[in-house]
Amino acid sequence: MAFEIKVRKTFSASHQLRHASGGCERLHGHNWVCLVYVCGDTLDRNGLLVDFRDIQAALTGVIDELEHTHLNDLAPFRILNPTAENLAKHVFEGVQKGLDENRNNRARVSRVEIFETEDCSAAYFLPQEAASGIAT
Numbered sequence: 748m749a750f751e752i753k754v755r756k757t758f759s760a761s762h763q764l765r766h767a768s769g770g771c772e773r774l775h776g777h778n779w780v781c782l783v784y785v786c787g788d789t790l791d792r793n794g795l796l797v798d799f800r801d802i803q804a805a806l807t808g809v810i811d812e813l814e815h816t817h818l819n820d821l822a823p824f825r826i827l828n829p830t831a832e833n834l835a836k837h838v839f840e841g842v843q844k845g846l847d848e849n850r851n852n853r854a855r856v857s858r859v860e861i862f863e864t865e866d867c868s869a870a871y872f873l874p875q876e877a878a879s880g881i882a883t
């Protein structure tokens with residue numbers, strides 16, 4: 748058994764999907780919704796896996812660089828297509844890096860889900876065996 752906590756944040760940005768059909772290669776924008784899940788087996792003495800505020804701070808650090816931009820212009824997406832999948836991986840790695848700076852080895856990012864619309868999302872997640880290897 749493990750604990751899992753979630754933080755949600757939204758941002759607005761435009762993109763163009765290179766080599767895509769159906770109009771996705773044209774300039775258009777989304778109000779993206781980002782869900783970050785953090786998991787671990789043990790709580791601290793205050794009953795927290797990780798303070799929500801620490802995850803929010805790490806997530807804000809990543810999202811501030813995406814907010815109100817044209818994603819294709821940003822270094823990570825100059826070649827890589829700014830799809831929901833690639834954004835999920837980008838946010839996953841950025842938030843994990845932010846949490847690593849707090850030296851909390853009881854918990855780690857397990858999943859990031861990025862919604863383009865209410866109906867469509869993509870996720871990047873930790874394989875099950877890696878999630879179960881978190882230090883206790």
Ligand SMILES: Nc1nc2c(c(=O)[nH]1)N=C([C@H](O)[C@H](O)COP(=O)(O)OP(=O)(O)OP(=O)(O)O)CN2
Pocket residue numbers: 764769770771775829830831832863864869
């Ligand atoms: N697997 C993925 N599929 C698609 C992605 C993606 O990131 N991952 N992205 C897109 C486009 O960004 C596009 O915005 C989607 O537009 P569309 O198909 O037109 O759907 P919308 O809901 O935005 O527009 P409607 O006019 O309401 O249908 C496509 N696929």
Ligand SMILES: [Zn+2]
Pocket residue numbers: 762771775776777863
């Ligand atoms: Zn789009």
